[in-house]
Amino acid sequence: MDRQNIYxxxxxxxxxxxxxxxLHNDEILSNVVASQKIHEQYGGVVPELASRAHQQNIVPVIDQAIKQANINKEQIDAIAFTRGPGLMGSLLVGTSFAKSLALxxxxxxxxxxHMQAHILAHFIKEEGYDIPEFPFIAMTISGGHTQIVQVNSHFDMEVIGETIDDAVGEAFDKSAKILGLPYPGGPLIDKHAQQGNPKAFSFTxxxxxxxxxxxxxxxxAILYFIQKETKNDPDFIEKNLEDICASIQYTIINILxxxxxxxxxxxxxxxxxxxxxxxxxSGIRAALKSGxxxxxxxxxxxKFEYTTDNAxxxxxxxxxxxxxxDFTDMSAIAQARIKI
Structure with missing residues (x-):
């Protein structure tokens, strides 16, 4: 096997x-992502609509990725797909298509x-980005997950801490919803926080x-705080939005x-x-750098493009x-819940 020529x-x-x-070895030739805007009007991801949109998107997205990579499909040496964790309907679309194409x-x-992939994204070869040496600690933070993982080698990982209820991304999005910001609200809290005073309000x-x-x-606590303040002043959010966002973000970052x-x-x-x-x-990145x-x-x-869900x-x-x-046979099934 030629280690230098794997697609x-x-x-x-x-x-x-x-x-x-x-990927050509550990270097990216293309990385195409089709996002689904339909969920914005519902304030969150609707699983049934997500799986339908995947069915519409998967063929053009794969076709575009192969074209951007400037290869033909006969050069592909293997097909990797997300088995889990995730939404079952969404996973089934990718799993079924990957099996069919591999055949x-x-x-x-x-x-x-999927959770291992968030950690191993650090091993994509990119100019200006260091590849971690083992062992290292990885903190995986997303809309559905919050984990601290001790990474001893590529496939020897141990979860040493995780959320016992909601994920950190959900905390950002739900806080944004309380403030009347549109979905997904996490990035908007970050945007407003950059102009605010992180110590204006304190949350336990x-x-x-x-x-x-x-x-x-x-x-x-954030919900009760906002309810109390808006009762006294209906314009409280509008007057203090940047400070509220900065204070929420400051609290979450301190916890992490x-x-x-x-x-x-x-x-x-x-x-x-x-x-x-x-x-x-941006706040989490700055706090980590100051560490x-x-x-x-x-x-x-x-790199930003490897933080959100991507192939x-x-x-x-x-x-x-x-x-x-380490290959998979055709009997592999999608799993909504799967541990590292």
Whole structure:
């Protein structure tokens, strides 16, 4: 096997983004993402609508990824797809298509754990971005997940902390909804927070043992705070939006950084990587960078396009599994819940 000439097609369909990417070894040739706008009017992802949109998008997205990569489909050595976790209907579209295409091209099929992929996205070769050395601590933060993982090798990972209720992305989006901001509200909180005073309002941080997280209590505290203040002044949100967003973001970031500090101290590991959609947040990126000076960390922050759900991260896992000949047979089924 020629290690220098492997082409992997990655397919991602775990939630509401249909994505396909082509990797040549560990380098990206294309990474195409089709987002679904239909969910905005419902204030969240509607699973049935998501799976229908994947069915419409998957053929053009894969076709575009192959064309952008400037290869023909006969050059593809293997097809990697997201097996889980995610929305069952969405996963089924990607899984079924990957199987069919692998059969048609007579190439191996590789199943990928979506959560592992967020972490292993750091191994995509990119100019100006360092690849982490083992062992390192990865914090995966997204709309559906909040985890701290000790990464000993590419496929030796241990979850050492996770949310016991809501994910951090959900806390951002629900807080935004309370403030009347449109879905998805997390990026809008970040945008307004940059102009506000992070210490204008204080919210109590939940006390959770060990390295686990809880965000449901914080959401409730924000809701009660807003209800109380708007009762006294109906224009309270409008007058203080930037300060409210900055204060919410400051509280959430403090919760995340406190747990990372604890994880680093307990494990003795000072290499810290982040991944997942919420890692695009500017405040979190800045706090992590300042950790290099404050705590002597070496931090790894991915390129923006590899933070949200994308097929490049699926393809890099496919490449690493291909080198080990870790293939999947056609009996593989999608799994909505799957552990690292």
């Amino acid at each position: 992997i097609l990655g397919i991602e369909s775990s939630c509401d983004d249909t994505s396909a990417a082509v 048609a091209l007579d190439v191996p099929l590789i199943d990928v754990n 941080k939940p006390r959770v043992d060990g390295l686990n997280f809880s965000f449901s209590g914080l959401k409730t 950084i406190d747990k990372l500090k604890k994880a680093s101290k307990e494990t003795g590991i000072k290499r810290i990587a982040i991944g997942g959609g919420v890692s695009a947040n 290099e000076h404050k705590f002597g960390w070496k931090t790894y922050i991915p 490049a991260m699926i393809a890099i896992v496919g490449y690493l599994k291909y080198l080990k000949k």
